Amino acid sequence: MNPLRPAARAAAVPPSATAALDAQAKALVAEGVDVVNLTSGEPAFPTVGPAAHAAEQAIAEDFTRYTPAAGVPALRTAISAHLNRHGTTYEAAQVVVTAGAKQALHHAFTALLDPGDEVLVPAPYWVSYPHLIALAGGTLVPVRPAPGAGLKVTPEQVREAITDRTRILLLNSPANPSGVVYSRHELAALAEVAVERDLVVISDEICDHWVFGDARFASVAALGAGIAARTVTIGGVSKTFAMTGWRIGWLAAPAELASTVTALQSHTASAPSSIAQRAALGALTADLGAELERRRSALDTRRLATVKAIADIPGLRVDGNPEGAFFLLADVSGLYGKTRAGRTITSAADFAELLLAEAQVAVVPGADFAAPDHVRISYTVPPEQLDEALERLARFVNGLS
Template sequence: MSAAIPSPAESAPTARRVSTRVGAISESATLAVDAKAKALRAAGRPVVGFGAGEPDFPTPDYIVEAAVAACREPRFHRYTPAGGLPELREAVAAKTLRDSGYRVEPAQVLITNGGKQAIYEAFAALLDPGDEVIVPAPYWTTYPESIRLAGGVPVEVVTDETTGYLASVEQLEAARTERTKVLLFVSPSNPTGAVYPREQVEAIGRWAVEHGLWVLTDEIYEHLVYGDARFSSMPEAVPELAERCVVVNGVAKTYAMTGWRVGWLIGPKDVVKAAANLQSHATSNVSNVAQAAALSAVTGDLEAVAAMREAFDRRRRTIVRMLNEIDGVTCPEPEGAFYAYPSVRGLLGREIRGRRPATSMELAGLLLEEAEVAVVPGEAFGTEGYLRLSYALGDDDLVEGVSRMQKLLG
């Protein structure tokens, strides 16, 4: 009896089903934690979620009404320019001057599907294979993945709570090589809430100019600063950097519009044109209804933003106080955004409910299982031994969640 003839698929050499480039990307840890918390709550478990980086407030009514009106406009039922509605690009330029003192032209603005697309397209427009990007850590999970997708190499500069999670010029210089092309700069920071003082922003910007580096600065949390901290836009603080600087921003955090998916990048016209060409093939225009909502947001006043900031400030002080009451936890006071980033290295190796977590990832798992509290481990942000907790949730839920942590870790 003759042997069965193998199928072409069986006889072909083993091949990757997913490309190496995309297969190397990890899932967003913050979204994964949030999804798990929501699934557990749907199953009836009273999980308190500190994972998601989004305001718990609804989008202001006047913005929603602008979207409703846009739905009825026939011109928004069709394709519009891939780079964004002209009136929104103009409004973003005006808003940038109003809020940060940085003067740009509408042609320097590209409207994107959220800040994530702006970040990826900026790196894709700037990087060739092997170009290095200096990335201060802790960093938001998407940054290194966007760099790698664009062919670049992220080079981490690790900071910690002893310096308020601020990178110095000396640290950045130590990381610079002949392959360095871009510095990623984020202030206020996700995940730490760190805000760079203006003099340090200026010093870092001048260092970048001196060495001919590009800077990609993420300003998504510009309006969420507290106490004596002040936001400084690097291209405004260091005007000579403007021709080698890309600014990323959006409406998500300031106006409680994470689900609307509208962001933008601002930069030199040739870079913006290149990124717009990429976007024309990747997604075409951002949803016109969402763009109309964003137009209402950026041209309106900041009254709703001020009310949200007041609530975040109150929660910020509460969460820092309560976390620092736990033996083995050290939590510096964040000056911006809506995250606390405590060191939990003093808890690692300690017996907790019969277990001894050796990493912050193991500790996060223990908190979810034993206290029904969802947090994101520091490994997701490039620094093991920490946890990120978003305080963009209701006051009662915040107190309940940290109280559970206190009881478990006490």
């Protein structure tokens, strides 16, 4: 028997589909192929200046040792202030700094789930949720929006999905992959179900900064003391400050859960990188309002151009109202049966493969997001690349027979 055979729990975890496609597109670029990559999960802006400066200073000062397991106190204070601008009342002691929001989610599921416990997750959902939940012994139960409901679920749909094993309702607004933003009112109605049925809410608010048009971000834990007492807020610096590689995220929760997570982290990671923590502190305490607003406005222009271009391509349809994050879902089922280069499109995966091969545009097929008839388009690339990609997309679809 293979001595290195993976344990069942590891064997069940495939590599991330988005990372795989991103890698495939980058490999083609490295070979000199002119690919426009619309698969990326990060804003195409440089890391904000004060973060890099603070990291350099941390190294110069030899701030390079283990920090407290829950993170540097000044950073925990800065994170609580950052969160509380949305109306929450977090204290520094309720914040645990982690190596990215992804690790915060991993800790939260590990801290809360017993084998067989169920997590309700509105679909479509981010690719990592099923694996993070399964690794912690839980079961993801999708809650599917009704057709034509703008990819949003209702309190009634959540209520219907609850069983005596349900522990957690996972919310993610602005949402990856759809870009959909739930209003304060809609979140309050979902939160009410959680209170009524004694569920924990994990609210993944990693894209809180990226909200456009008339949409407004609302933090679940700001909706009242009852919901705050059962909510775990997840966030980080990755998306807001273009710091995906620094790996700093956080979890904010009632103190009891924050302590449980701190204990888990102390044995699995000791603490996040001391240098990256100082970088995050630099970003959170600098006056970056104008710069972040410029970036938001630039991304909004790209969003509107993408939505319009897709609406103008017969056979493609933007699903839901992408008012946040930097993605949208395009329904490609209107093109099923069409052919190109001797191949017939029968799925979103066929569409994505043919688009990459024939037009050198990379998008992510939605199967792993529980959106089998869609592709996810990330519109963060610089405008000239985006325009080129959208033209290629239109030519490709119009050239199908």
